[in-house]
Amino acid sequence: MSFSGSLITVLHPMIATSLYAIGGMNLVIAVDLCTFLVAFVALLLFVEIPPVKVSEERQSETLIESAKAGLKCLNENRMVLMLILFLSGVNLVASAFDAVLPAFILPRENGGESILGIVTSFAGIVMLAGSMLASVLPPPKDRIRLIVATMLFSLTTDNFLMSLTRSPVAWCIAQILGYLPVPLMSTSLDVIVRSTIPTEMQGRVYSCRNTLQFFTIPIGFFFGGWMVDVICEPFMEQIPGESIMASMFGMGKGSGAGLMIFILGILGMVICLIFGRILKKYKYHESL
Incomplete structure (x- = not known):
C-alpha cells in the first residue's frame, strides 16, 4: 500500500502538469473524474469481498x-x-x-x-x-x-x-x-x-x-x-x-x-x- 501511494506521489505532479499544459484545468478535472469512475466501477463489479461469519449480536450492531x-x-x-x-x-x-x-x-x-x-x-x-x-x-x-x-x-x-x-x-x-x-x-x-x-x-x-x-x-x-x-x-x-x-x-x-x-x-x-x-x-x- 505504501509502495502504490509512493508511486502516486511520484507520478501525479508530472501527469497533472502535462495535462494542464495540453488542455488546461478542464482537462485535469475531466481526467480526474474518469479515473474516479474507473476505480468506482472496478470496486463495484470486480472486487469480491469474501463472506465472513458474523454473530447475530454483531449483525444487529449499529454504526454508533x-x-x-x-x-x-x-x-x-x-x-x-x-x-x-x-x-x-x-x-x-x-x-x-x-x-x-x-x-x-x-x-x-x-x-x-x-x-x-x-x-x-x-x-x-x-x-x-x-x-x-x-x-x-x-x-x-x-x-x-x-x-x-x-x-x-x-x-x-x-x-x-x-x-x-x-x-x-x-x-x-x-x-x-x-x-x-x-x-x-x-x-x-x-x-x-x-x-x-x-x-x-x-x-x-x-x-x-x-x-x-x-x-x-x-x-x-x-x-x-x-x-x-x-x-x-x-x-x-x-x-x-x-x-x-x-x-x-x-x-x-x-x-x-x-x-x-x-x-x-x-x-x-x-x-x-x-x-x-x-x-x-x-x-x-x-x-x-
Missing part, C-alpha cells in the same frame, strides 16, 4: 455501537492508542508543511512551478525507495522506539534544512532525509496494530484509528496557510535586512513561509520528545 466498540478496544490497548495519538500530531505538522511548501518555493528567484514539482516528486521517489528498503530489512528490536526515532529524524531534518537553505538541490536533499524513514515507521505501526488487536475487532479499530490519526490533516492545512498569511509573512516584512532572521530565512516573499517551516520543525521535535517519554513505558513483544 460499532464505533464505541472500536474506541473501547483502543482504550484497552493503550500502547496502540498512544501511537495513534502520536501520529495524529505528526500528521498535523506534516500537513501544515505540505500547505506551506508552495508558498516557500514558488516566490523564490530559483523556485517556481517546475522546481516545486521536482521537490514534491522527490518525496514520492524516496518513499518508493523506503518501501522497498522496509521489505528487505530485518525486523527492528524495538518497533516503538523506531517509530518515534524515525519521526523525530524526519520532522527535524526536513523542516530545518528546507527552511534554512536557498538551493533547490538542498530542498531535494531535505525531502530525501525527511521522507525516507516514513515507510519504516508505517510498516512497524501496521505490524503492531495487526498483531495486538484481535482479528474480529480490526475493522472497527482501523476505522477509529483512521479518524483519530488523520483528523488533524485538514486542521494542519488550515493552520499552515493561516500562519503564513496572517503571522509569518507580515512579520518578516518588518524585519531589517541585516537581522539574524533575515540571514536565516531571507527577505521578501517566501521568507515568512521559511519561518513557518522552521517553527514546524520545532513543533515536530517537541511532539516527538513528549510522546517519546510517554511511549517509553510500553513494550511490544514480537510474536513468533
Whole structure:
C-alpha cells in the first residue's frame, strides 16, 4: 500500500502538469473524474469481498455501537492508542508543511512551478525507495522506539534544512532525509496494530484509528496557510535586512513561509520528545 501511494506521489505532479499544459484545468478535472469512475466501477463489479461469519449480536450492531466498540478496544490497548495519538500530531505538522511548501518555493528567484514539482516528486521517489528498503530489512528490536526515532529524524531534518537553505538541490536533499524513514515507521505501526488487536475487532479499530490519526490533516492545512498569511509573512516584512532572521530565512516573499517551516520543525521535535517519554513505558513483544 505504501509502495502504490509512493508511486502516486511520484507520478501525479508530472501527469497533472502535462495535462494542464495540453488542455488546461478542464482537462485535469475531466481526467480526474474518469479515473474516479474507473476505480468506482472496478470496486463495484470486480472486487469480491469474501463472506465472513458474523454473530447475530454483531449483525444487529449499529454504526454508533460499532464505533464505541472500536474506541473501547483502543482504550484497552493503550500502547496502540498512544501511537495513534502520536501520529495524529505528526500528521498535523506534516500537513501544515505540505500547505506551506508552495508558498516557500514558488516566490523564490530559483523556485517556481517546475522546481516545486521536482521537490514534491522527490518525496514520492524516496518513499518508493523506503518501501522497498522496509521489505528487505530485518525486523527492528524495538518497533516503538523506531517509530518515534524515525519521526523525530524526519520532522527535524526536513523542516530545518528546507527552511534554512536557498538551493533547490538542498530542498531535494531535505525531502530525501525527511521522507525516507516514513515507510519504516508505517510498516512497524501496521505490524503492531495487526498483531495486538484481535482479528474480529480490526475493522472497527482501523476505522477509529483512521479518524483519530488523520483528523488533524485538514486542521494542519488550515493552520499552515493561516500562519503564513496572517503571522509569518507580515512579520518578516518588518524585519531589517541585516537581522539574524533575515540571514536565516531571507527577505521578501517566501521568507515568512521559511519561518513557518522552521517553527514546524520545532513543533515536530517537541511532539516527538513528549510522546517519546510517554511511549517509553510500553513494550511490544514480537510474536513468533
